[in-house]
Amino acid sequence: MRAKKPSRSKRLLWHVALFIPFFVAIYVPLYNRIEPTLFGIPFFYWFQTLWIVVAAAVTALAYRAKI
Amino acid sequence: MNWAALTVFSVLFALVTVLGFVAARWRAADLNHLHEWGLGGRRFGTIVTWFLLGGDLYTAYTFIAVPALVFGAGAIGFFAVPYTLMLYPFVYVVYPRLWSVAHRHGYVTASDFVRGRYGSPLLATLVAVTGILATMPYIALQLVGIQVVIGAMGFSGEGLAGDLPLIVAFAILAAYTYSSGLRAPALISVVKDLLIYITVIAAITVIPAKLGGYGQIFAAVDPKKLLLAPPAAGNSGAYSAYATLALGSVLALFLYPHCVTALLSSNSRGVIKRNMALLPAYSLALALLAFLGYVAVAAHVQTNPAYAGYFAKYGNNFAVPALMLEYFPGWFVGVAFATIAIGALVPAAIMSIAAANLFTRNLYKEYLKPAASPADEARVAKLMSLVVKVGALAFILFVPQQYAIDLQLLGGVWIIQTFPTVVVGLYTRWLHRWALVAGWAVGMLAGTAMVASQQFKPAFPLHLGDWTVPGYAAFYALLLNLVVAVGLTYLFRALKLREGGDATLSGDYEYDVT
Numbered sequence: 085m086r087a088k089k090p091s092r093s094k095r096l097l098w099h100v101a102l103f104i105p106f107f108v109a110i111y112v113p114l115y116n117r118i119e120p121t122l123f124g125i126p127f128f129y130w131f132q133t134l135w136i137v138v139a140a141a142v143t144a145l146a147y148r149a150k151i
Numbered sequence: 152m153n154w155a156a157l158t159v160f161s162v163l164f165a166l167v168t169v170l171g172f173v174a175a176r177w178r179a180a181d182l183n184h185l186h187e188w189g190l191g192g193r194r195f196g197t198i199v200t201w202f203l204l205g206g207d208l209y210t211a212y213t214f215i216a217v218p219a220l221v222f223g224a225g226a227i228g229f230f231a232v233p234y235t236l237m238l239y240p241f242v243y244v245v246y247p248r249l250w251s252v253a254h255r256h257g258y259v260t261a262s263d264f265v266r267g268r269y270g271s272p273l274l275a276t277l278v279a280v281t282g283i284l285a286t287m288p289y290i291a292l293q294l295v296g297i298q299v300v301i302g303a304m305g306f307s308g309e310g311l312a313g314d315l316p317l318i319v320a321f322a323i324l325a326a327y328t329y330s331s332g333l334r335a336p337a338l339i340s341v342v343k344d345l346l347i348y349i350t351v352i353a354a355i356t357v358i359p360a361k362l363g364g365y366g367q368i369f370a371a372v373d374p375k376k377l378l379l380a381p382p383a384a385g386n387s388g389a390y391s392a393y394a395t396l397a398l399g400s401v402l403a404l405f406l407y408p409h410c411v412t413a414l415l416s417s418n419s420r421g422v423i424k425r426n427m428a429l430l431p432a433y434s435l436a437l438a439l440l441a442f443l444g445y446v447a448v449a450a451h452v453q454t455n456p457a458y459a460g461y462f463a464k465y466g467n468n469f470a471v472p473a474l475m476l477e478y479f480p481g482w483f484v485g486v487a488f489a490t491i492a493i494g495a496l497v498p499a500a501i502m503s504i505a506a507a508n509l510f511t512r513n514l515y516k517e518y519l520k521p522a523a524s525p526a527d528e529a530r531v532a533k534l535m536s537l538v539v540k541v542g543a544l545a546f547i548l549f550v551p552q553q554y555a556i557d558l559q560l561l562g563g564v565w566i567i568q569t570f571p572t573v574v575v576g577l578y579t580r581w582l583h584r585w586a587l588v589a590g591w592a593v594g595m596l597a598g599t600a601m602v603a604s605q606q607f608k609p610a611f612p613l614h615l616g617d618w619t620v621p622g623y624a625a626f627y628a629l630l631l632n633l634v635v636a637v638g639l640t641y642l643f644r645a646l647k648l649r650e651g652g653d654a655t656l657s658g659d660y661e662y663d664v665t
Contacts, residue, residue, distance in 0.1 A: 099244060102240040102243065102244055103240065105236050105237055105240055106237050106240070106241075106398075109233035109234075109236055109237045109394075109397055109398075110233070110237075110394040110397065110398055111394075112379060112390040112393055112394055113390070116226075116378050116379050116381070116390070117378065118377065118378065121366075121369075123364070123365055123366070124364055124365040124366025124367070124368070124369055124370075125365050125369065125442075126369055126377055126378075128226060128229070128377070128378055128379075129229065129438075129442070132229065132232045132233055132236065132438070133232060133435070133438040133439075135233075135236050136232065136235065136236045136431050136434045136435055136438060137431070137435070138236075139236045139237070139239060139240055139431065140239065140428055140429075140431035140432075141428075142240065143239055143240050143243050143427050143428040143431075144428035146240075146243065147243075147424050147425060147427075147428055
């Protein structure tokens with residue numbers, strides 16, 4: 085069984101963090117552009133692909149924080 | 152006939168067939184219990200669940216259709232990426248609650264939960280029927296993936312001769328699903344997922360290099376397709392369609408019975424949570440595969456006379472198989488095509504098991520034989536898994552493929568209508584059960600009408616005054632559903648309509664094994 089639960093405010097903060105990928109993903113103007121390219125790949129494509137990793141990292145950290 | 156490919160393909164196919172039957176003895180238990188046959192005894196740990204969910208969510212159809220959409224339509228096809236990146240944090244927060252309450256009460260399906268939560272057999276039945284309806288065309292679409300690769304290996308016969316390989320593959324699948332239950336796709340998914348990573352890594356390293364790198368590839372794509380069309384006067388254009396497609400898909404996915412089945416088969420909340428950080432590995436593979444759509448554009452496979460016949464028959468779904476035929480040696484084409492075929496069998500097995508679980512628990516036991524023993528349940532579920540597969544096979548053999556695609560689109564619109572009942576229900580019992588029934592009915596009708604009015608395209612142009620907001624029909628129908636459910640809850644409560652019981656306690660939703 086896990087140790088004692090994190091406080092309410094800490095849980096709330098982590099939930100906000102977990103929903104950051106939502107805002108990034110649905111706010112299209114943020115990434116609907118070609119430049120800057122990475123290895124010839126337009127921004128639109130590499131930025132969203134990169135966020136798969138970021139979202140996974142946030143989820144992993146939330147798990148470590150016992151959220 | 153491509154003999155090298157066919158040989159490797161057959162060997163791999165035989166291997167997973169053996170695995171499928173051996174699975175019955177893996178973590179041996181009495182398979183005459185539904186939770187053993189249909190949920191693998193709820194004993195899967197982090198690694199098995201990772202393979203099982205990966206094999207379940209990332210279907211062969213996904214791996215063919217996503218690059219095909221990028222190949223044909225460009226940037227909008229990339230919505231699968233924001234979709235999968237939002238998916239896991241969402242499931243991480245919400246779905247351990249379903250696992251907990253299901254574990255506490257022995258629920259096998261989402262409908263079991265609804266039955267307990269709202270004390271409403273009608274609402275539970277609606278959720279079960281929606282799940283079965285949404286799953287059937289999904290199974291049929293898995294067969295499309297198998298058909299494409301079988302055709303690409305040179306089986307070009309018409310009529311029964313042409314369909315025979317597909318029928319044989321499905322008969323084998325049906326046999327081991329019947330005997331081993333969820334253990335079969337769980338074991339096979341290990342092979343399937345490893346093959347997927349091998350194939351994807353080979354495809355995205357070897358093929359772009361032969362075409363001069365990604366810079367050259369993206370330069371070959373029509374610049375208009377590379378980005379989403381920006382909003383114009385009075386129309387939010389592709390922006391709102393892209394965002395709502397991704398968001399709606401996130402809200403819908405884990406309502407599908409096959410996802411619930413895989414989720415409930417895990418042995419603790421921790422397994423689910425750890426997997427939400429680990430499953431994005433598959434999303435990365437999917438994003439890289441989406442690039443293959445552009446690689447196919449740059450490689451001019453569509454204008455290559457060698458593939459003209461296939462494109463005529465399978466449409467853009469042939470883009471990825473054509474790339475593999477063009478750039479891989481025969482034996483590796485066999486590996487890649489076996490990956491696609493096995494990648495279709497795993498989800499097809501899980502989907503048929505999930506549909507069978509729903510039928511058994513929420514229709515058969517509810518209405519036909521309330522006194523059913525565990526052995527009765529397991530027997531009915533096994534038979535039902537056969538019926539579901541025969542139905543899907545008949546559908547794909549005798550009905551134009553486009554119908555399966557249209558129905559699968561509708562399936563997404565339908566399944567999301569269970570969101571207020573299931574997901575909101577995981578947090579609060581506030582919504583009235585009759586308001587949920589009404590919201591579901593309005594959402595089903597409105598969503599179906601929206602899709603039908605657009606000739607079965609997912610985006611519906613919503614008119615708000617003189618502003619047009621194209622968006623995913625499922626998402627709009629869900630909003631309508633929620634408005635009706637909330638509004639009628641106030642009304643029904645004022646009228647003092649009976650609330651019905653609640654078999655669950657608030658602590659059940661946080662429960663974990665110790």
